[in-house]
Each structure stands twice: as structure tokens, then as C-alpha cells.
Amino acid sequence: xxxxxxxxxxxxxxxxxxxxxxxxxxxxxxxxxxxxxxxxxxxxxxxxxxxxxxxxxxxxxxxxxxxxxxxxxxxxxxxxxxxxxxxxxxxxxxxxxxxxxxxxxxxxxxxxxxxxxxxxxxxxxxxxxxxxxxxxxxxxxxxxxxxxxxxxxxxxxxxxxxxxxxxxxxxxxxxxxxxxxxxxxxxxxxxxxxxxxxxxxxxxxxxxxxxxxxxxxxxxxxxxxxxxxxxxxxxxxxxxxxxxxxxxxxxxxxxxxxxxxxxxxxxxxxxxxxxxxx
Amino acid sequence: xxxxxxxxxxxxxxxxxxxxxxxxxxxxxxxxxxxxxxxxxxxxxxxxxxxxxxxxxxxxxxxxxxxxxxxxxxxxxxxxxxxxxxxxxxxxxxxxxxxxxxxxxxxxxxxxxxxxxxxxxxxxxxxxxxxxxxxxxxxxxxxxxxxxxxxxxxxxxxxxxxxxxxxxxxxxxxxxxxxxxxxxxxxx
Ligand SMILES: C[S@@+](CC[C@H](N)C(=O)[O-])C[C@H]1O[C@@H](n2cnc3c(N)ncnc32)[C@H](O)[C@@H]1O
Numbered sequence: 001x002x003x004x005x006x007x008x009x010x011x012x013x014x015x016x017x018x019x020x021x022x023x024x025x026x027x028x029x030x031x032x033x034x035x036x037x038x039x040x041x042x043x044x045x046x047x048x049x050x051x052x053x054x055x056x057x058x059x060x061x062x063x064x065x066x067x068x069x070x071x072x073x074x075x076x077x078x079x080x081x082x083x084x085x086x087x088x089x090x091x092x093x094x095x096x097x098x099x100x101x102x103x104x105x106x107x108x109x110x111x112x113x114x115x116x117x118x119x120x121x122x123x124x125x126x127x128x129x130x131x132x133x134x135x136x137x138x139x140x141x142x143x144x145x146x147x148x149x150x151x152x153x154x155x156x157x158x159x160x161x162x163x164x165x166x167x168x169x170x171x172x173x174x175x176x177x178x179x180x181x182x183x184x185x186x187x188x189x190x191x192x193x194x195x196x197x198x199x200x201x202x203x204x205x206x207x208x209x210x211x212x213x214x215x216x217x218x219x220x221x222x223x224x225x226x227x228x229x230x231x232x233x234x235x236x237x238x239x240x241x242x243x244x245x246x247x248x249x250x251x252x253x254x255x256x257x258x259x260x261x262x263x264x265x266x267x268x269x270x271x272x273x274x275x276x277x278x
Numbered sequence: 279x280x281x282x283x284x285x286x287x288x289x290x291x292x293x294x295x296x297x298x299x300x301x302x303x304x305x306x307x308x309x310x311x312x313x314x315x316x317x318x319x320x321x322x323x324x325x326x327x328x329x330x331x332x333x334x335x336x337x338x339x340x341x342x343x344x345x346x347x348x349x350x351x352x353x354x355x356x357x358x359x360x361x362x363x364x365x366x367x368x369x370x371x372x373x374x375x376x377x378x379x380x381x382x383x384x385x386x387x388x389x390x391x392x393x394x395x396x397x398x399x400x401x402x403x404x405x406x407x408x409x410x411x412x413x414x415x416x417x418x419x420x421x422x423x424x425x426x427x428x429x430x431x432x433x434x435x436x437x438x439x440x441x442x443x444x445x446x447x448x449x450x451x452x453x454x455x456x457x458x459x460x461x462x463x464x465x466x
Contacts, residue, residue, distance in 0.1 A: 001353065031412060034408070035408075037354075038325070038354055041325045041351070041352050041354070042324075042325040044322070044323055044324075044325075073409045073412045073413045073416065074409050075406075075409040075410050075412070075413030075414075164399060164402050164403065164406070165399075166402075166403055166406050167406065185395060186395060186396075186399055222413070222417065225416055225417060225420040226416060252417075254417055254420070254421035254424065255420075255421075255424065256424045256427070256428060258427065258428055258431055259427055259431065
């Protein structure tokens with residue numbers, strides 16, 4: 001296997017940072033080698049230096065996409081940390097729906113939810129399942145569930161709604177599994193009724209968030225941990241601009257906005273923390 | 279969803295065509311090579327997830343040689359060898375040398391599709407495991423930093439509160455003075 005030199009580590013980590021904001025340093029040598037060698041092979045690069053050069057030069061961005069797919073960590077599971085989903089069910093959705101219904105009693109109640117680094121979709125589908133169970137008949141509501149991620153491969157899997165047996169075992173009760181999924185080959189596929197509630201597309205959170213409108217709920221969980229403090233600050237300030245004034249922000253259970261963004265205040269309900277604009 | 283790339287190496291044009299048609303229809307990206315030499319040349323410029331090769335081909339490069347070349351160039355590539363029933367021993371030998379599986383002639387495509395699904399499944403489980411380990415590393419080290427940061431912030435606040443208490447309780451001083459200094463501490 002092709003070895004990566006210290007100088008190449010600098011080149012490749014700065015390339016990865018430029019295209020994704022993912023911050024890696026020399027301690028991640030093993031990660032770069034194990035994850036990028038397939039791309040090096042596929043494009044017959046003579047070295048990691050060569051890979052960087054080709055990736056930067058290529059207009060179609062094919063190599064860039066492959067590198068991002070390879071280097072991004074898509075670890076996720078259904079109903080991760082359970083707390084936030086209890087919170088959505090018992091507090092956030094009921095409150096938002098009441099507030100929105102009071103504002104425009106004639107029109108369908110509008111709800112917009114964004115999973116800002118949705119990986120392979122489990123997070124957004126968990127939200128969809130909560131909504132389905134809470135509201136039953138969804139025809140009275142106008143619900144937008146948007147999932148975005150920087151990895152094309154992750155977005156493609158999210159769109160397909162297909163999961164292998166390892167992914168499906170994590171976080172789903174037997175009951176939810178049989179109610180919302182159908183077996184397909186050795187895998188499982190989310191039922192159309194849930195699939196059709198969600199939309200997925202590619203968005204790089206390091207870029208300006210234009211034309212997204214405002215959301216009632218933003219989930220931005222376990223992605224900022226891959227960024228520098230400076231970039232985390234910028235990200236959460238940008239998210240503040242895409243959140244409704246009475247909207248809710250949910251972050252990962254091991255994350256904190258203390259010292260990151262002055263625009264949000266943490267609040268607690270049950271055993272979970274959520275954030276709202278000051 | 280069958281996004282795997284497959285190279286077929288077989289000198290029999292009928293078998294090549296058959297593989298190409300069945301696998302393409304199933305959604306795989308397929309390329310063919312007319313013999314071992316052709317396959318080896320393609321490996322110089324392309325990389326495949328899977329190579330399906332006949333064990334016996336004319337020329338210097340047979341299935342076993344191709345297996346060796348493939349594994350050397352692209353360790354990640356999986357090789358399936360095709361064998362006549364009479365030469366199972368050679369197929370087993372190929373597996374000892376790194377082939378994932380063998381198929382007997384005549385090819386049973388249902389069986390082949392099952393094996394391809396298994397390979398895809400193992401690949402996706404390997405990716406899941408790698409991601410899990412990496413996510414755990416990053417989450418843990420970032421959580422440690424977050425806790426440190428919160429500890430320091432909490433410590434600083436405690437110091438401030440202690441200082442405020444001292445200032446505000448100092449009965450020897452004028453009230454307005456105490457309030458002014460307290461405000462100063464808070465705003466700092
Ligand atoms: C560990 S997963 C978190 C998934 C899910 N939110 C959860 O908490 O389970 C992190 C995801 O962030 C994505 N990501 C990394 N950098 C990104 C960026 N600059 N913009 C958007 N997504 C990014 C990765 O592709 C990966 O799928």
C-alpha cells in the first residue's frame with residue numbers, strides 16, 4: 001500500500017479542510033491512508049501528492065466527491081440518544097403546532113424541520129416516525145423534512161432508505177421495525193409512507209446557506225465536532241439566521257455551545273437540553 | 279443500488295456476453311477482458327470492486343496469476359474464480375491465495391448474485407465499523423475538550439461569585455461603592 005509522507009499529510013489535510021471544513025492533523029495519518037487508498041488506486045495516482053493535484057485540477061469534481069465520501073464519518077443511528085426525540089414528541093412538536101395553528105387557523109399548519117448533517121438519514125427518518133406517531137393523519141399539516149449532508153454517498157443512501165442489518169439493529173424497537181420497514185434482499189427498506197415525508201440533498205455547511213428559508217427545528221448533531229472552534233462559531237451563527245425566532249436547535253448530547261455562539265440560550269426539559277435564540 | 283464495478287475475465291466469448299448481460303441488467307457496472315493478459319492490462323488503469331475470472335485461460339496469465347496481480351495492485355479488490363467441477367482443488371487453492379469464492383460451471387446466476395450481495399454486505403459492515411471507531415475517537419476527544427472548557431467557565435464564574443460576596447458583604451464600605459465595584463466585576 002502506498003505510504004503517505006509528512007509533507008503529503010499537510011497537503012491532503014489542507015485540501016480536505018478547503019473542500020469540507022473537516023479538520024484533521026498528523027495524528028490521523030492512519031485514517032488518511034486507510035480511507036484514501038481506494039481513491040488513490042481508482043485514479044491510478046502515483047502518490048498522495050498526485051491525488052491532491054488531480055483532485056484540485058479536476059473540473060468535474062468527481063475525485064473531490066470520492067475523497068469527501070471516503071473521509072467523512074457517517075456514523076449514526078435511529079433515535080440516537082433518545083432524549084431529543086422524547087423532547088420533540090412531548091414538548092417541541094406540540095408547542096410549535098399550537099403556536100403555528102394559532103397564527104394561521106385557516107391554512108394548513110406549516111412545520112419545517114432540517115437535519116443539517118443527516119448522514120445516511122436515520123436522524124430525519126426518526127423525526128418522521130415521531131411525527132407520524134404523534135399526529136396520525138398528516139394531511140392537515142404542511143410538513144417539510146429536509147436532510148442534507150456533504151457526502152453524496154450518504155445522501156444517496158438516505159434517499160434510498162435502505163439499511164443493512166447492522167444499521168437496522170441500532171436504535172429501532174422490533175415494533176417500529178415491523179411497522180415502518182420492509183425486508184428487501186438481506187437489507188431493510190423504509191416504507192414509502194415515511195420515505196415520502198422526507199427530502200434529501202447535498203449541502204456543505206461551510207458554505208453560505210442561501211435560499212433555504214427559515215426552519216422551526218434544526219438538528220445539527222455530531223458534525224461540528226469535526227470542525228475547528230472558529231468554524232463552529234461561524235456555523236452556529238449562520239444557523240441562527242435560518243431559525244425561526246421561536247424555533248428550536250438541537251445539538252449532539254456531548255456537544256456544548258458555551259463559548260461557541262452567544263446567539264443561543266440553552267434550556268432544559270425532561271432530561272434534555274435544547275437551544276433557542278436569545 | 280448495485281454500484282459495484284466488476285471485471286469479467288474469460289476467453290469464451292459466449293460466457294463473457296452472458297455475464298455482461300446478466301450483471302449489467304442487475305445494475306452492476308461491468309467490463310470484460312478477453313484473457314488474463316487483457317485483464318492485467320486493464321488493472322493498470324482501472325480499479326474494480328470484484329474480478330470474476332476463469333481459472334484456465336490461454337497465454338501466460340491464467341486465473342491464479344491474475345489473482346496474484348490483482349491482489350498486489352488493489353488489495354481491496356475481491357476475486358471470484360470460475361472452475362470446472364473436475365478442478366475444485368485448484369479453486370480451493372485459489373481461495374488459499376486470497377480469492378473470496380469460487381463458482382462451478384455451468385454458472386448458476388442466482389448463486390452468483392447471492393455471493394455478490396454477501397460481498398457488498400461485508401463491505402458495508404466494514405465501513406460501518408470503521409466509521410464507528412473513528413466517530414468514537416473524535417466524539418471522545420471533543421467531549422473531553424468541551425468538559426474542560428465548561429469546567430474552566432464554571433470555575434471562573436464561581437470565582438466571580440465569591441468575589442461579589444466579599445465585596446457586597448464588606449460592611450465597612452459605603453453601599454454605593456460596593457454596588458459600583460460589584461457591577462464592575464460582573465461586567466468584566
Ligand atoms: C457523525 S455524522 C452525524 C449524523 C447525525 N447528525 C447524527 O448525529 O447521528 C456526521 C456527518 O456530517 C457530515 N459532514 C461533515 N462535514 C460536513 C460539512 N461541511 N457539511 C455538511 N455535512 C458535513 C458527514 O458527511 C457525516 O455524514
